[in-house]
Amino acid sequence: MLKSPKTPDTHDDDSNAGRRVPTPHTGQGATQIPSADRDLTGEIRVQQAAVRQEVGEDLSLRVRNLSVYYGDFQALDSIDLDIAKGRVTALIGPSGCGKSTLLRCFDRMNDLVPSFRMTGSIDFEGEELVGYGVDPVVIRRRIGMVFQKPNPFPKSIFDNVAFGPRVNGYKGDLKELIERSLRRAALWDEVKDDLKKNALALSGGQQQRLCIARAIAVSPEVILMDEPCSALDPVATLKIEDLMRELAEEYTIVVVTHNMQQAARVSDYTAFLLAADDRTGRLVEFAPTNDIFTNPKDSRTEDYITGRYG
Ligand SMILES: Nc1ncnc2c1ncn2[C@@H]1O[C@H](COP(=O)(O)OP(=O)(O)O)[C@@H](O)[C@H]1O
Numbered sequence: 364m365l366k367s368p369k370t371p372d373t374h375d376d377d378s379n380a381g382r383r384v385p386t387p388h389t390g391q392g393a394t395q396i397p398s399a400d401r402d403l404t405g406e407i408r409v410q411q412a413a414v415r416q417e418v419g420e421d422l423s424l425r426v427r428n429l430s431v432y433y434g435d436f437q438a439l440d441s442i443d444l445d446i447a448k449g450r451v452t453a454l455i456g457p458s459g460c461g462k463s464t465l466l467r468c469f470d471r472m473n474d475l476v477p478s479f480r481m482t483g484s485i486d487f488e489g490e491e492l493v494g495y496g497v498d499p500v501v502i503r504r505r506i507g508m509v510f511q512k513p514n515p516f517p518k519s520i521f522d523n524v525a526f527g528p529r530v531n532g533y534k535g536d537l538k539e540l541i542e543r544s545l546r547r548a549a550l551w552d553e554v555k556d557d558l559k560k561n562a563l564a565l566s567g568g569q570q571q572r573l574c575i576a577r578a579i580a581v582s583p584e585v586i587l588m589d590e591p592c593s594a595l596d597p598v599a600t601l602k603i604e605d606l607m608r609e610l611a612e613e614y615t616i617v618v619v620t621h622n623m624q625q626a627a628r629v630s631d632y633t634a635f636l637l638a639a640d641d642r643t644g645r646l647v648e649f650a651p652t653n654d655i656f657t658n659p660k661d662s663r664t665e666d667y668i669t670g671r672y673g
């Protein structure tokens with residue numbers, strides 16, 4: 364259940380409630396009129412209304428006609444995207460195309476930005492992710508986030524992983540849960556004798572695996588990762604990539620990455636986003652990762668993955 368046990372109108376942390384407005388500019392349900400658009404090479408091309416490829420698998424998240432605004436600026440336009448359950452989906456595209464914005468819609472972190480507004484819908488496990496009575500705190504337990512820079516709390520390793528379960532009033536065997544989470548994050552063997560050590564004393568790669576353990580400890584269904592390896596060295600990066608593949612057996616993972624090899628190695632599906640001159644991000648292509656990298660349908664995708672612009 365996405366709804367909090369509280370009555371819908373008493374939750375005051377849902378700062379986005381009521382901000383969703385109908386989509387005036389696209390007229391959802393009406394015929395979409397393709398608009399002329401200029402791509403990065405200066406060529407005028409017809410922008411398809413929205414790219415949609417259904418994955419034909421069980422879905423965790425279903426994004427439909429999602430547009431996002433920060434004040435007057437439109438950051439994302441008419442995104443349609445299926446996130447398959449128990450798979451790794453990579454979001455790729457040049458800086459500023461709206462990858463983090465899209466990811467932050469999934470765990471309702473954009474709600475904390477006063478100028479943020481969205482239209483369209485995001486369905487999570489058959490229920491609206493955004494709406495009256497949906498508690499963002501509940502969402503953030505079910506959909507965890509791992510950030511670009513490892514951000515452990517200045518506390519012991521144990522207390523970092525125990526943080527979420529404690530906040531949620533975990534009644535089981537906490538020690539067992541901490542061990543299980545650290546094992547799952549491939550960190551246990553390195554820290555089992557040092558659980559009282561301050562997490563900030565760990566290496567960057569260990570800190571990131573600790574953040575993954577912390578995310579796992581509250582048993583989320585989805586783990587969002589925003590460039591989780593960009594602050595790490597190549598060895599630590601490979602460890603996190605291996606871990607992502609392992610975690611995909613149990614969780615749905617959405618990962619933003621600038622590293623094409625990483626997207627190719629870890630993901631099952633890839634979504635390529637691009638912002639045109641108006642700086643508004645659109646989904647250019649979405650497909651099984653192998654198809655995107657071996658046989659991209661859109662020339663802009665090919666230009667990006669072959670490094671022609673970044
Ligand atoms: N809080 C915000 N307020 C205003 N504009 C923002 C905010 N966050 C992001 N943007 C803008 O939205 C666009 C997409 O940003 P972002 O999602 O961070 O892109 P990416 O993660 O792909 O680099 C950029 O033009 C960025 O400047």
Ligand SMILES: [Mg+2]
Nearest residue numbers: 462463464589
């Ligand atoms: Mg980003």
